Amino acid sequence: SQELEQSPQSLIVQEGKNLTINCTSSKTLYGLYWYKQKYGEGLIFLMMLQKGGEEKSHEKITAKLDEKKQQSSLHITASQPSHAGIYLCGADNNAGNMLTFGGGTRLMVKP
Amino acid sequence: EAQVTQNPRYLITVTGKKLTVTCSQNMNHEYMSWYRQDPGLGLRQIYYSMNVEVTDKGDVPEGYKVSRKEKRNFPLILESPSPNQTSLYFCATMRGVSYNEQFFGPGTRLTVL
Numbered sequence: 001s002q003e004l005e006q007s008p009q010s011l012i013v014q015e016g017k018n019l020t021i022n023c024t025s026s027k028t029l030y031g032l033y034w035y036k037q038k039y040g041e042g043l044i045f046l047m048m049l050q051k052g053g054e055e056k057s058h059e060k061i062t063a064k065l066d067e068k069k070q071q072s073s074l075h076i077t078a079s080q081p082s083h084a085g086i087y088l089c090g091a092d093n094n095a096g097n098m099l100t101f102g103g104g105t106r107l108m109v110k111p
Numbered sequence: 112e113a114q115v116t117q118n119p120r121y122l123i124t125v126t127g128k129k130l131t132v133t134c135s136q137n138m139n140h141e142y143m144s145w146y147r148q149d150p151g152l153g154l155r156q157i158y159y160s161m162n163v164e165v166t167d168k169g170d171v172p173e174g175y176k177v178s179r180k181e182k183r184n185f186p187l188i189l190e191s192p193s194p195n196q197t198s199l200y201f202c203a204t205m206r207g208v209s210y211n212e213q214f215f216g217p218g219t220r221l222t223v224l
Contacts, residue, residue: 031210042115042201042215043154050210088154090213097142097161097209098169101154 003027004091004102012108013079021074021105023089029069031092033099038085046074046087079109113138115216117202123222124192132187132219134202142205143185144169144213145177147198154201160185192223 003026013019023032031050035043047056049065049072056063060077076083086106090099115136124130134143144159146169156169160179174196176188189196202216 033212035215040199040218040220042217043203043213045212045214048210048212090154092210097167098156098159099144099213100156100170101146103151103153 004089004100006087006089006102006105008105009103010106010108012110015080015109015111016078019076019079019107021087021107023072023074023102025070025091027070029065029072029091030094032065032069032072033090033092034063034072034074035088035090036085037088037104043088076107079107081109081111083107084109113214115202115204115214117200117216117219119219120217121220123224125224126193127191130189130192130221132189132200132202132221134185134187134216135183136185136202136204136214137183138204138206138214139182140204140206140214141182142207142211142213143179144203144205145175145185145187146201146203147171147196148201148218149198157187157200192221194223197221197223 005024034046037043047063052067052069054065062075065072086104088104089102118133145157148154155171158177160166200219203213205213
């Protein structure tokens with residue numbers, strides 16, 4: 001099955017700083033999803049990327065998928081305490097019906 | 112309001128006592144799935160269903176059963192729970208059967224003693 005490595009595993013930033021989380025796949029990504037999870041709660045969908053070179057933004061969060069479709073990054077600009085949580089990348093299998101997740105990146109934002 | 116509900120939200124049980132975690136959705140989604148989340152292992156898929164009466168194994172199906180008799184419900188059954196099934200469980204749904212956003216339930220925290 002597809003393996004996804006996320007880095008860093010955890011991150012503490014000062015409020016207002018920018019940060020980047022990476023997600024690297026051992027295989028070509030057919031669909032790459034970013035989710036956010038508040039501790040112990042359900043996952044909230046952020047963005048989905050499918051095409052090589054694709055970039056999407058929502059508020060202060062930008063996600064990119066590289067041209068080779070094996071790496072994605074999630075960038076947060078001017079971080080706020082509300083951005084704190086666990087960020088997970090997930091990837092579809094070739095048929096688009098099974099998701100494999102990375103181990104997650106735990107983000108803390110210090111006021 | 113679009114919802115995925117899970118019950119119970121918290122459960123403490125003993126080894127070998129059969130239990131069912133229910134999942135229900137009101138979005139008329141074809142696809143439903145169960146995941147478990149464990150520290151250091153991330154989120155792993157247990158079973159998924161692409162429509163009524165169609166279920167398939169995910170990455171970690173051992174010790175679990177599912178059924179999909181109605182579109183809105185996808186219960187997870189543990190016939191003989193063991194301590195290694197202590198975990199946080201999530202149900203998820205998706206419109207269509209591929210390449211779409213999955214909507215996650217709030218989670219069920221299960222402890223098997």
